[in-house]
Amino acid sequence: MTVFNHFGRYLLMIKGMFTKPENWRMYWKELMKQCQDIGIGSLGIVVIVALFIGAVSTLQTAYQLVSNLIPKSTIAQIVRDTVILEFAPTITCIVLAGVVGSKIASELGNMRVSEQIDALEIMGINTKAYLIMPKILASFLMIPVLVIIAGVLGIWGGRLAGILSGILSPEQFDEGLLSGFLPFNVSFALYKAYTFAFIISSIPAYFGYFVKGGALEIGKASTTAVVTSCIMILFADYILAALLL
């Protein structure tokens, strides 16, 4: 299949999700389940990644700023903007592409191979709407929240690392943190989070939903889903930066 075939089928899959639910309560239940899986299920890894990325940012920024003419509080400014603009949305979402993306692709792939999707279709359920839509909506709801948590914890991790290593005092860090803050940067991070949330959920859903074969193909689909999602995240990251900054 060519890239155009895949893209066409992907668009048709997205279009196919927009039908009236057979039972709103069951769709709501599925949405809540997905919110829990995607949000709570990924929280641990997001917290760890964010803390360490913030901490490493502080140490590496301090390492590069050797001039005595530059105030120490600049380190906090750089860490804040790097974390908000890039690390919190992009790195978190690349990690989530692995965690959530592979889960979505393998779950749907397994359902396809074991005929569970066919069973739902025969019951008269629109499987694209029932299985894929809640995953995309849950990603829209939970991934921006995870990105905000990652941003806050990243900066906090940077502050902690700066203090513990003696690079700068808490007052110096807080001074830098508050100086020259642009609220637009937070909006930009959220634009990215929503864009990446769509990529992380819809691309793995596509690869999982259309799996053919057995266990080996599910593994392959899962890998392809994660790789494609990561590439698309980086591509979208560039496009958004070029358009909005």
Place this chain on the structure above:
Amino acid sequence: MIEIKNLRKVFGDKVVINNVSAVMEAGKTNLIIGASGSGKTVFMKCLVGLFEPDEGHILYNGQDFTNMEDEQRKELRQQIGMLFQGSALFDSQTVEQNVMFPLDMFTRLNHHEKLKKVNEVLDRVNLKDANKKFPAEISGGMKKRVGIARAIVLNPRYLFCDEPNSGLDPQTSLVIDKLIHEVTKEFNMTTVINTHDMNSVMEIGDHIIYMYQGEKEWEGSNKQIIYSKSKKLNDFIFASEFLQDVKEMRMIEAEGKAVNGKNGN
């Protein structure tokens, strides 16, 4: 009743189903038999709408399924139950939740009423004390029974079974066959079964369609199949020496009965 008129399905250059017509009557177990690759599964998938036929019509009680709008099709599908080869139970749900799923999705019953209905159908398929078990914790035969329970919980008018005996021992196969046959009669359903199992053919084949290379080669009942003159069917059904012996014995028995009947004994 399901009427199939001149059904044709092509994949690329390969004609998988070629001009097949048949009538599947209500209250009967209609078996589709044939060698691997003869088009049975594609035929069944066309009947339930998982594949779109290239030509022909499928009529469910006179309603043309092939030309239906999506919404009409959804409504009709709620009258269809299907048992899959691998049971297709939802892994993350218990037996009870699996059987309750169609009720949750398509009825407005309260939880107590749904639970009552679930227990009734689980009793019907002789499956007690398994409500809280997950599919991974039960045997193949039990999975099939849960699959049947899920398929019949909405009292469907049509039941489709894709290789219901695959992977089961002969004794469990008989139990599953008997169960399908009983529920077919009890609920007056139109049941279509796709099978390789010769026991099923002989035991529950009220109406049998033999498919050969995508075409309907023979049609009849389990009583007629012994006397079939079709070489392809005989080669398929009575493939082993043992089965040929069984056929000969059955014919001798039948002839003996006929002679006794004429003699007035």
